[in-house]
Amino acid sequence: MSGASSITATEPYRDVQIRPAVAPDVARVAAIDEAATGEAKPRYWQSLFENFSQARAGCRAFLIAELKGEVVGFICGEVRDFEFGxxxxxxxxxxxxxxxxxxxxxxxxxFEEICQIFTQAGVRKVRTMIEHDNQLVMAFFRSQGLMVGRFIGMEKNLD
Ligand SMILES: CC(C)(COP(=O)(O)OP(=O)(O)OC[C@H]1O[C@@H](n2cnc3c(N)ncnc32)[C@H](O)[C@@H]1OP(=O)(O)O)[C@@H](O)C(=O)NCCC(=O)NCCS
Structure with a gap:
């Protein structure tokens, strides 16, 4: 599956539309993700779409960036209550x-659109997790005003 779009970097991007995902977007989302991560997970994206399309509308968001009729990006998130204390x-x-x-x-x-959804849902903070050596994603979220938070991730291999 290829993540390459037919849109070139010389085109203007003023016409990007941010909208909720619809079923035909899922294949293209999976392709963009595969191009970024090197791992194909079509069933994961289909399942995520089904869980995020209508259920708990207002607290869950699966948003698409569309340019000239083509999916060029996506963001997923949800409001979670009181997790991790x-x-x-x-x-x-x-x-x-x-x-x-x-x-x-x-x-x-x-990111701005999903933050608006979170604000309308009544929460006053947005969080994410990033790999500590992923400088690109770190630079992006820093540019959006996120700072290192008061939680750290912990993990263990279950062999
Ligand atoms: C992170 C990502 C979503 C940013 O998308 P984008 O559309 O390029 O971001 P923007 O154009 O809105 O950039 C906003 C700011 O982020 C920072 N930024 C973005 N790309 C950057 C880069 N390559 N280097 C340094 N800073 C960068 C800059 O501060 C930028 O502001 P500026 O253009 O005024 O300098 C994109 O790079 C991406 O998809 N990366 C892969 C993410 C990934 O691995 N996803 C899988 C796991 S969830």
Whole structure:
């Protein structure tokens, strides 16, 4: 599956539309994700779409950036209540923009839109998790005003 779009980096990006995902978007989301991560997970994206399309509308968001009728990015997140002993907050757990047209504010537009949804849902904080050596994603979220939070991730291999 290829993540490459037919849109070139020389085109203007003023016409990007941010909207909720619909079923035909899922294959393209999976392709952009596969291009970014090197791992194909079509069933994961289909299942995520089904869980996030209508259920708990207002607390869950699966948003698409569309340019000239083509999916060029997506963001997923939800409001979670009191997890890890924290206050209710919005979590962003997936965000990817087509590599062909990055650094054109598409990630910013996606993030701003999901933050509006979180605000309307009544929460006052947004959180995410990033790999500590992923400087690109770190730079992006820093540019959006996120700071290192008061939680750290912990993990263990279950062999
Ligand atoms: C992170 C990502 C979503 C950013 O999308 P984008 O549309 O390129 O971001 P924007 O154009 O809105 O950039 C906003 C700011 O982020 C920072 N930024 C973005 N790309 C950057 C880069 N390559 N280097 C340094 N800073 C960068 C800059 O501060 C930028 O502001 P500026 O253009 O005024 O300098 C995109 O790079 C991406 O999809 N990366 C892969 C993510 C991934 O691995 N996803 C899978 C796991 S969820």
């Amino acid at each position: 924290a206050e209710s907050c919005g979590w962003v757990f997936a965000l990817t923009v087509d590599p062909a047209i990055r650094v054109n504010s598409i990630g910013t537009q996606l």
